[in-house]
Amino acid sequence: MTAPTVTPSPIRAIVTGHSRGLGAALAEWLLERQIDVLGLGRSAHPTLAARERSPSAAQFTETALDLADPAALERWLASGALHQFAHGAQCVLLFNNAGTVEPIAPLGAQDANAIARAVMLNVAAPLMLANAVASEQASGPAQDRRIVHISSGAARNAYAGWSIYCATKAALDHHARAVALDAPPAVRICSVAPGVVDTGMQATIRATGADKFPQRERFEQLKANGQLATPEQAARQLIDYALSDAFGATPTADVRELGKS
Numbered sequence: 001m002t003a004p005t006v007t008p009s010p011i012r013a014i015v016t017g018h019s020r021g022l023g024a025a026l027a028e029w030l031l032e033r034q035i036d037v038l039g040l041g042r043s044a045h046p047t048l049a050a051r052e053r054s055p056s057a058a059q060f061t062e063t064a065l066d067l068a069d070p071a072a073l074e075r076w077l078a079s080g081a082l083h084q085f086a087h088g089a090q091c092v093l094l095f096n097n098a099g100t101v102e103p104i105a106p107l108g109a110q111d112a113n114a115i116a117r118a119v120m121l122n123v124a125a126p127l128m129l130a131n132a133v134a135s136e137q138a139s140g141p142a143q144d145r146r147i148v149h150i151s152s153g154a155a156r157n158a159y160a161g162w163s164i165y166c167a168t169k170a171a172l173d174h175h176a177r178a179v180a181l182d183a184p185p186a187v188r189i190c191s192v193a194p195g196v197v198d199t200g201m202q203a204t205i206r207a208t209g210a211d212k213f214p215q216r217e218r219f220e221q222l223k224a225n226g227q228l229a230t231p232e233q234a235a236r237q238l239i240d241y242a243l244s245d246a247f248g249a250t251p252t253a254d255v256r257e258l259g260k261s
Contacts, residue, residue, distance in 0.1 A: 010089060010090040010091065011035045011036075011089060011090065011091045011092075011093065011243075012035065012036040012037075012038070012085060012086060012089040012091075012092055012093070013026075013030045013035050013036070013037050013038070013092075013093040013094075013095060014037075014038045014040065014082070014085070014092070014093070014094045014095065014129070014133070015027050015030070015037060015038070015039050015040070015095045015097060016039075016040045016041060016067060016095065016096055016097050016098035016125070016126075016129070017040075017041050017067075017097045017098030017099065018037070018039030018040065018041050018045055018062065018097070019039070019041050019042075019043045019044060019045045019046070019062075020043075020046075021197070021231055022097055022150065022194060022197055022231045022234055022235060023039075023041070023095075023097040023098065024045055024046075024231065025230075025231035025232045025234070025235035026095050026097060026235045026238065026239065027039055027045060027048060027060065028048065028232075028235070029232070029235045029236055029239055030058070030093075030239060031048070031057075031058045031060055033058075033239065034057075034058045035058055035093075036058050036059045036060070036085075036089075037058065037059075037060050037061070038061050038062070038063070038082075038085045039060070039061070039062035039063070040062070040063055040065050040067065040076075040098070040129075041062070041064070041065065041067070041098060042064065042065070042066050042067075043064070044062055044064070045060075045062060048060045048062075061085070063076065063081065067098050067120070067121050067125040068117040068118075068120045068121040068125070069120070070120055070124060070125075070128075073125055073128055073129075074128075077128065077129075077132050082129075082132055082133070082136070083136060086133070086136045090143065090144065091143075091144035091145075091146065092133060092136060092144070092145050092146070093146045093148065093242055093243075094129055094130060094133045094145075094146070094147045094148065095148045095150065095238070095242075096125075096126035096129060096130065096147070096148065096149045096150060096172070097150045098121060098125065099121060099122045099150065099168075099169075100117070100118050100121055100122065100165075101162070101165045101204060101205060102114055102118065102164075102165075102204065103115060103118065103164055104161050104162065104165075104204075104205070104208045104212050104213050105161060105212045106160065106161060106163075106212070107163055109212070110163075110164065114164075115164055118164050118165070118168060119164070119168060122165070122168035122169065122171075122172075123168045123171045123172065126149055126172060126175075127175060130147045130149075130175070130179070130189070133145055133147060134147070134184050134187045143186055144186060144188070145186055145187045145188070146187075146188045146189075146242055146243075146247060146248070147176075147179075147187065147188070147189040147190075148189075148190060148192055148238065148242050149172040149173075149175070149176055149189070149190070149191035149192065150172075150192065150194060150238075151169050151172050151173055151191040151192055151193045151194075151252065152165070152169040152193055152194075153193050153195075153196075153254070154166045154169050154170075155169035155170040155172065155173045155191070155193065155252075156170070156173070156193070156252075159213075159215055160213070160215065161208075161212050161213035161215075162213070172191045173191045173251075173252050175191070176189045176190055176191040176251040176252060177251040177252065179251070180248070180251040188247055188248025189248060189251065190241075190242075190247060190248055190250065190251060190252065190253050191251065191252045191253075192238060192241065192252075192253045192254070192255060193252075193253070193254040193255065193256075194229070194234040194237070194238060194255050195229045195234060195254070195255050195256050196219075196228050196229065197228060197229050197230070197231055197234045202219065202228060205219050206219055206220050234255065237255040237258065238255060241253070241255065241258055
């Protein structure tokens with residue numbers, strides 16, 4: 001029996017760190033919007049890979065990839081897998097979501113390997129993927145490439161104990177500003193802060209000693225007072241913005257400010 005023909009969606013999205021937290025919510029909501037998703041991360045999404053697929057549904061694929069390993073990411077980019085996924089799409093979205101808040105410690109008490117992994121995961125991997133997605137526009141029919149760096153309020157405000165996290169998130173903001181000046185054809189970019197989202201990263205923050213992160217109590221209060229956004233809420237806002245005509249008009253944004261006059 002001949003297998004039914006699967007029509008690819010005109011929009012396809014790549015989500016890093018797709019297996020949990022905000023990344024998982026992004027993957028789930030993109031699929032709800034009938035957008036094909038490629039997940040990149042060390043672990044598999046707990047439910048999407050096993051879901052029942054139908055020819056009419058958006059397609060989900062995932063690749064096990066340690067984005068903190070530069071050699072592994074280089075090999076994957078050289079394999080042509082990104083081109084195969086993006087080819088034929090009218091619009092390709094990249095959500096550079098994967099990241100780490102560690103090491104949380106003052107200067108002089110940080111683990112050197114943790115610093116290196118954080119810089120690779122938070123900065124080098126997003127920049128390498130952004131470059132690869134932008135270069136795809138020269139080899140396919142898509143007229144639209146949209147790069148979403150998941151930033152943070154820490155990119156714009158310094159926190160004691162977070163020198164690595166603040167610096168790496170600020171790097172994404174400044175990358176978006178410089179790329180906007182380059183104005184590459186068919187590419188839009190924005191580094192977007194999603195607000196304070198109730199993810200595993202927040203649990204890590206609350207479990208950190210006050211000697212390493214003096215503002216821990218503030219984040220404990222946000223959790224206790226129900227002031228954290230859910231991953232689903234943040235994901236919907238990010239996707240709506242990424243698909244809007246306004247996306248890319250400014251190189252940095254905050255979902256809490258979107259829609260305000």
